[in-house]
Amino acid sequence: MLTLRNVSAGYGAFQALFDVSLEVHAGEAIAVIGPNGAGKTSLLRAISKVIDVTAGEIEMEGVPLSGVPPHKVIELGIAHVPEHRRLFPGLTVEENLKMGAYLPSARHLFRERLAYAYELFPRMKERRNQLAGTLSGGEQQMCAIGRGLMSGPKILLLDEPSAGLAPVIVQQVLDLVRRIREEGYTVLIVEQNIQQVLRVVDRAYLLDVGRIRMSGPAAELLENEDVRRAYVGL
Amino acid sequence: MEFSITDPFLWETVIQGLLFGGVLALLSLGLNLVFGVIDVVWICYAEVVMIAMYSVWWFHVVLGLPLLVAMAGGIGVGAVLGTILHYVVIRPILDTPPINQLLVTGGVLFFLQGAATLVFSVDFRTLGVSLGSVSVGDMFFPWNRIAAFVTSLVTVAAIWLFLKRTYLGAAIRAISMDREVMPLMGVNPARIYLLTSALGGALAGLAACLLALLYDIHPAIGLSFGPLTFMVCVLGGLGNMFGGFVAAFIFAQFIALGGYYTEVEWGYVIAFAFFIVMMFVRPQGILGARN
């Protein structure tokens, strides 16, 4: 479904990704793991066209992303849940979810999808009129994921969903991801937290200093010595 | 109504102040919207209103169009002017120090004043529309002021509903909280800014329609209510539309009562002095700024 071929990308003079290739097939859950500063967030930003791709191609269902302006990426079915959640603090939970459905094609399905989102996260329904800025970290993450789902995407990009959350909450978030995955969504997660995320996904890539070092089934990577070594000191 | 010991003319003044407050509230709406969303102060805001006032005059008095059509035209002119202002003048300096936006819109202030002088000369123009007055006891209230007041209340409510209920309204509120994230939801930030500017200009145009009913038109008329509008917005908390609304009525009362007890200018002096004092008592404005 989503293909990256020899992608290099960066911020002006600073290059964050070097010759990255990966594939996400429909229905899969893929993780991109790696230590801090590996370029994981840059990877998702390159897909969302927030940063410039200097070489290589990114294709979504065969459609190349080059030439697609950033605000149209979502129309191709790619929903990006950004790092640090980035909810709108002054809007309520429900208004945040509404913003997720901003796409004209998503608007007339808003009510249904909202009901679905509340079913996935009952606690969100309780807090529907609460300002998003007042939610706890875990609740914000749930809400951010919900906002991503409101556009009815084909693939969900999750940027470090466990960042800044207590382990118990992380578990809840990842259980949610597993549940979403069971509903049939395709998911691409970037994470520092390998232990928990590798139990949720099918395959994973190891990204280090902007390059893919290794890839394979999640279970294998979990056992792999190099992977563990890459995380020494973490 | 009974006015036993109270001076009926005082009450008339207070209510006139209320009506004027409505107009000021409408004036402050457009400015607050643009600042709240884009973080830009249009120093030439009053001049946009002035141009729209001339447009209403032109459509109605020169072209002979019905008054309401002329007013719709005035609103349209305001919207177009706001859009052009943002696209041509503000966009290039959006990420430069804030002083630049003050100066660049100040330049537009002179430009618009000069243009109006050139095209319409400095003679006072009047819409020539008289709506008469309504009398309540010993008090007289001109219909045009009442119309202005009612229109502003309705408009404020309409804008509030728009911002609260519609998708575009949500996007406009959201973009001031986190601009970077907007494209992820399919929102083009540049387009939102343009639409907001158009809306701000349209609100200026609407205010112009009402002001044209109340005052004669002159190229420098912006200088008489421009600074006042800024004060209202800042006092209410720049970007805070509800705050501006409240501040407008406070200012209007100062001016009305000041004008009643002394001369008109003293009312303004007191209002401005009140503003300066309030800035020190509560720098973020009565109800706080948008952040």
Add this chain to the structure above:
Amino acid sequence: MIGANANLGLKLAGLVGLLFVPFLASDDYVLHIAISMLLWGFIYTGWSVMGRFGLTSLGHGAFVGIGAYVVTMLWNQAGISPWIGIPVATLLAVMVGLAIGYPCFRYRITGHYFALVTLALAEVARLLIVALRDVTGGSLGVTPDAVVGPDVPVSLAAIQFSSKAVWFYVVLGVWLVGLIVWRAVDRSMMRYGLEAASEEEDAAAALGVRVTRIKLVVTAISAAMAAVGGALYGQYQLYINPETVSGIAISLQIVFAAIAGGMHNQIGPTVGAFITIMLAESLRQIFGNQVHGLDVMIYGAMLVLFIIYMPRGVVGALAGRFVRRERHVPARPAPA
């Protein structure tokens, strides 16, 4: 960059050249233009003493107005000589500047808010002048009682001179003093403290910079210079009205000219005066008095273009030096 000696040499040559202007000027009109450029150049230089540090005052119309009106009122109403009137006006302007400045600086009112508060100040001054119409003549303006005439060409006591050449040298002297003051602030420790504060005020304060105090000092200097300029303007023109010496329009004009010329340079603001006055006069020459408004329109358009394409001002752009950013602005990416 020009060497220090060459720099000094240029300046001395320029100064000598200026001394000859009254002799080279073909008529009084040319002299009038020269005097206006130097006088307004002085006022703009005064503004830039605080403007260059991010203290963007849109209220200098208040100080100019105070200078002009206090001196004229004391003279007309009480016969008090401008020699006393000017210090009084200057003191008053400084006090007003400090009164507004202190709360602003202490409560960190900056940016838009500071600009709008100062704008309110300029408007209060204008409205006050109009409101006190019995004394000030209101919108119609007022003329200082003239003691000079055909028999009395010079009155030192009243600071009135009928000869433009004399005025030229007076204004030239004042202008030079203004440049010296500017240079003194530029060379002082305050300058570094203020530049640091305009980037990161907390950090500067933590380093021991008495931020509020030095801001007040430059504000006082700036207000004083504006007041003196306003007073001289009144004495020279022998006519003042609230629109030309106070209010938002003149305040904006001051800011524009200073920035258009380049406020980080000693003669930048004067260049700004040169540009704006040349522009206004040539437009007047070209279009005469028939086409009202076109000059103001072009003026406004040029200002817009200046800010968009030459935010460092003419001198800054020409000099090509690296000029430190005026204020620290948190990075905000442009809309996609």
